[in-house]
Amino acid sequence: MKRKIIWSLSSLCFCTLVFAQKSNPNFSKVKVVGGIEEYMYQPNGMNVLLLQDNASPVVTVQIVYRVGSKNEVLGNTGSTHLLEHLMFKGTPTFNKKSGTTITDVLQNTGAKLNATTWYDRTNYFETLPSDKIGLALQIEADRMRNSLLLKEDKDAEMTVVRNEFERGENDPNSVLDKEIWSAAYIAHPYHHSTIGWKSDIEKAPIEVLQNFYNTYYWPDNATLTIIGDFKKDNVFALIEQYFGKITKSPNVMPQPYTEEPQQYGPRKVIVKKPGELGVINKAYKIPGALHEDLPALNILGEIIGSGPSSILNKTFVDSRMAIYAYAGASNFKEVGLFSIGVGFPVSSKHEDIDAKITEVVSKIQKEGVTQDEVDRVVAKISAQTILARDGSSVIASELTEAIAAGNWTEYVIGVDKLKKVTPADVLRVAQKYLVEDQSTTGYFVPKQNGGQNENAPQANNFMPENGPFYYRHGEEGHSQDKIPVNLVALQNGSKVETCLSSTVTEKKATVYKREKVQGIDVVYVKTSAKDFVTVVGSISLGNFSNENKNDMIPSLTAEMLSQGTLFNDKFKFSEKLQKLGVTLNINASTSKVNIGFKCLSKDVDQVTTLLAEALRSPLFDKNEFENIKQQFIGNKQQNLNDPRQRGSIALTRNIYSKENPNYDLTIEEDLANIQNATLEDLKAFHKKYFGPASMHLVIAGDTDNTNFNVSLKKSFKNWKGGVNEILNFDETVKAEAKTEVVSIAEKPSAELFIGQYTGLKRADADFIPFHIATYTLGGGFAGRLMQTVRDNDGLTYNITSGTGGNAVTGGYWYINASFNPSLFQKGLDATMVQVDKWIKDGITSEELENKKTNLIGSFKVGLSTTTGLSSTILSFIERGLDPEYVEQYPKDIEKVTLKDVNDAIKKYVQADKMIIIKSGSLDKDGNPVK
The missing domain is CATH 3.30.830.10 (Metalloenzyme, LuxS/M16 peptidase-like)
Incomplete structure (x- = not known):
């Protein structure tokens, strides 16, 4: 008898078995493997894969074209990737002139969308509320054969893609990887990277791209995949409605036939x-x-x-x-x-x-x-x-x-x-x-060691705590960090039962349970996920940053927890986790220790035991400590040549005083702190701050099939310690405007940071209105900055706006973008045009309604996984809110008025107080280094 393996798609299992096909002669069933049904749409040869789960109203629609950079020839390298960008530019139905761009229309439903290009394929996908499945299918069918592919769009997008290329050139590993593949394969088209050669990106005629599109973008070269909440008969009807008018390719699609010749030496x-x-x-x-x-x-x-x-x-x-x-x-x-x-x-x-x-x-x-x-x-x-x-x-x-x-x-x-x-x-x-x-x-x-002026800082805390949902549109695959496909597969013959988290919008209400277990605040969230759970947690460090001189102690201590315990050395500890397929994540900032793991429900007791070992009984081996210090130093040194890291450090140092938790140390200061840290420092820190006093844990998923409560009681029995303090911090800030240049040699992409102190805390009444304001300016593809500085002007691959800073301190507002050094001033000027307009005129009522729908929809889609659901709940309870705030948050967004938003902009952003950071291959005046 075959052993049944169940796998899941998200966190609340939509454990729905595949129903028998209703009669539709145009859809020929090919096979069913692991619960995934394959059909051939006979009229045009399009392959269709269906995986149905109706527990939660979320669906992913994806189309994969069997064309990638291997189909390109000398002179048109990067065409597949450039086309990927251009196929977002519109069709006669969805376009900018009519106010119905693909990104606008999808994001306004709350969709998370993207597209990626790789050697053997290109894919386009959107995860969205399932009642919008027809819209997703309409868009994918429309751009399959009706993409505009205009010269003016190509000219603007070329510089965007070139900036993406330049960003990759900033990374030593990316550059080396590209050189290795080029040398290893001298004839096979894997020789060139997916993004292409720079000269081809710059010079490819629009006619070349149009010809490439007309050669390969046909239904008989595509696989349509639909996963989630749908009814099969309805899906068949929608596919027929939107794809039925598209014929097969009129020509045989050429395939590469070049074989790599024998290699005769290293x-x-x-x-x-x-x-x-x-x-x-x-x-x-x-x-x-x-x-x-x-x-x-x-x-x-x-x-x-x-x-x-x-x-x-x-x-x-x-x-x-x-x-x-x-x-x-x-x-x-x-x-x-x-x-x-x-x-x-x-x-x-x-x-x-x-x-x-x-x-x-x-x-x-x-x-x-x-x-x-x-x-x-x-x-x-x-x-x-x-x-x-x-x-x-x-x-x-x-x-x-x-x-x-x-x-x-x-x-x-x-x-x-x-x-x-x-x-x-x-x-x-x-x-x-x-x-x-x-x-x-x-x-x-x-070639040389990076240097840093005394005012240039470090970006450990740059990632905003409530930043916009942004999903990268562009190339995937400059580094080979994907899990091999056959390493993430399922056992032959097993039935696939996909699982999506039930949350705010679902057909079944989410159930929360909260209790103290051995002094730990524990929240249980039962979802319909099958056979697995996600656990996330944190331990507050109180006023550590105010009371200690070495900010690297928390992260060094957290890293040591995986280097062996009093019960298992590093290798035995690692091997026990490996057998369970579990990665135990424990890391720390100066404000808290973060904890997380995902495991099979049946393994919760074993993983909880190992977690308790790591938190309670680390070995603190002297030799491992010296190893960790060297690794930290090596990783930190790499930031010396990273324009984004260096620029974000400079931003916070120019906003906050040294005593503020949001102030970043220089890389040199961090390096000195790593060198000066002692094992006794780590032991003293661990003794004081590790304990249940301020510890939260959230477990989400198949909680009924775990004994998490019993496991915690057993593994954390008699554990004492930790701190439960209200964070005290210096409110002193630097309000004056300033421009600073951080010069780094030979970086083809430079980073711009614009920002200023707002003083907003997450609990403030103005926070959500201001978040909507910043999201309108720079949130995702539909943000003003992306639609102007990127899409219209073609000056950058990515430009965003958001809020940053510790959740309980006075935060800051920022913009971040990358530009070629020769286009840097032009990019800065174009950005400031949009910022000035935003401050002066605010946002429109139409934008407000679109952003509300966008933020609420994407919030709910984000909750459709155990990871998203548990992490969101943890962020709420860390701020003193109840888990049920998951239901309230969309309502708080909905009640914001246009006046609230526009008043917040004027209240918290002043044009004469801008801090501008220019980081990259620029001289002291901000001009490109020749």
């Missing part, structure tokens, strides 16, 4: 740019995703490079030769690379690290791996196939990669393939593919 590339760490990436040629050897290669990558027990971590990080190390196999359709990467201090030599990597590979090829290592990886991935399905958009995304690989059922059967892998298979693929003559090695050599 290749090497060297990149020299400003940076703080050396990097080596050694990459070996491997076959495509559906090859029988890929499961063994994926397991090999996990054993070599994932977690504290990995071979690379023990070899490089624990010995302090390196700051980080990783390994993994790409899972592209045709060919790929197995990469081993190491980042290390400049005191180490590239040649020594390279030689050590070769030693590691040789040892694996000689000794192989153990059955226990293989079993741990398979157990980890089996659990993560369930835990990763927290949202219909996540399932859609992972299905995308299976579709791109050439067989969507890999999403379902992948784990079954992994379970058949033996240690002998892993040894065989290591010997077969990790061959020096089939390798390409890349060196990133830091």
Whole structure:
């Protein structure tokens, strides 16, 4: 009998089995695998995948085109990605002139939308309230064949995409990765990166893009995926209504046929740019995703490079030769690379690290791996196939990669393939593919150390606590950080029961329960999620930042908690979590310790025991402490050459006094604090601040099948300590206007920050009106700044506005954008035109109603996962609110008036008090460095 594995799509399970197809002769059922139904729409050959769950009124609509950067030729590299941008520009039905842009129309329903491009595919998707499913299908059908693709749109969007390219060039690992693929594949079209070469981005004629569009964007080259709340007969009717008029492609679509010639020896590339760490990436040629050897290669990558027990971590990080190390196999359709990467201090030599990597590979090829290592990886991935399905958009995304690989059922059967892998298979693929003559090695050599003037600061706390929902529209895949598709698949033959959280809008009310357990404030949220839960929590640090001189102590202490306990050393602790497929996240700022994990319901007791061990009984090993310090120093040093980090630091330092919790230290100050920290400092901090006094935990999901209460009582029995303090802070701010330049050499993309102190706290009556105001200015694609500075002027890839700062302190308002240094002043001027208009005229009544709908809708969509629901509730109870405020928050948005919003703008933003930060390759006057 086959064992049944249930996986879930989000947090409140919409455990609905697939119903039999009602008669519709135009839809031919192909197969059902794991509960996912595949149909062929006969009139035009479009592939359709359906996964139904009616527990929560949320649905994801996605269309995947089987065209990617591999379909491009010399001269039109980046065409797929540039087209992805242009296909948001409109159709005769949805366009800017009529006030019905695709992004406006979708965001005004509360949709979360995006599109991504990769080597083998392009996808467009939106997660939205299910009563708007017809709108999503109408838009996707319309832009399939009716995209305008105008020259003026291309000319404006070219500079946007070029800025995206330039942002990638700021990152050493991205640059090195691109060079390695270009050297490894000299003939196959994986040779060029998805975003393309800069000259092709700049010069591609609109006719080339139109021809590419007319060649590949047809229904018989697409897979339509619908996941969530729908009725099948209704969906069939809507597909027929919107896609039925579109014919098959009139021509055979050309496919690349170039094969990579044999490699006759190792290749090497060297990149020299400003940076703080050396990097080596050694990459070996491997076959495509559906090859029988890929499961063994994926397991090999996990054993070599994932977690504290990995071979690379023990070899490089624990010995302090390196700051980080990783390994993994790409899972592209045709060919790929197995990469081993190491980042290390400049005191180490590239040649020594390279030689050590070769030693590691040789040892694996000689000794192989153990059955226990293989079993741990398979157990980890089996659990993560369930835990990763927290949202219909996540399932859609992972299905995308299976579709791109050439067989969507890999999403379902992948784990079954992994379970058949033996240690002998892993040894065989290591010997077969990790061959020096089939390798390409890349060196990133830091050209110079970054410097920082005494006034330039650091961005640890920049991310706003209530920032706008922004979903990146653009390229995915400059770095290979995606989980291989066959590592997140399900067991063959299992029934897929997708799960979406029931929240404010659902058909079933959410149930909250709150109680004190061993002094811990615990909130239980039962959802219809099946077989898993998400747990998030925090411990307040009270007035730590006012009473201590070393701001790095909290984060160093939190990192040490995973480095072994009094009951399990680092390796045993890591291996226990790995077998459960759990990542235990514990990190800290100067204001609180954050806690989080997701696990199978049946494993809650084991994970809670390990959490208690980490929080209550850390080992505080001296050698591990020195390892952690070196890793922190290496990671922090990289910020010296990051324009965004440096710029955001400068912003807060120019707003707040040194004593304010929102003030950021310089990177040099952070580095000194790391160096000066002692193990005794960490132990004293842990003794004082860790305890139940201010600890909150929220558990959401399948709580009925857990004994969380019992587990907490057992694991946290007699635990005392912690602080329960009201934060005292210095309200002194710097109100004067100022412009500061942070100069960083050889960065093709510079960062702009504009901001000023508002003094608004999250609990203030003006906070929500002002949030609506800033969201109107710079929230997502439909924000004014994106529609003007980006879409009209083509000056930036991304520009946003929001509010930042600790939730209980007086916050600040900011704008952030990236520009090419040569366009920086033009970008600043264009931004200020919109800011001045916003301050002077406010927003319109139409904008207010659209933003209310947008914010309320996206809030509810965000609650459709256990992760989103638990995190939102935690943020509320940390501020002294009840969990039920989840229901009240949309009502508070709804009651805001136009006068409230426009009064808030004038009250909190003054044009003569702007702080402007220019960070990048700019001179002291803000001009581009030549």
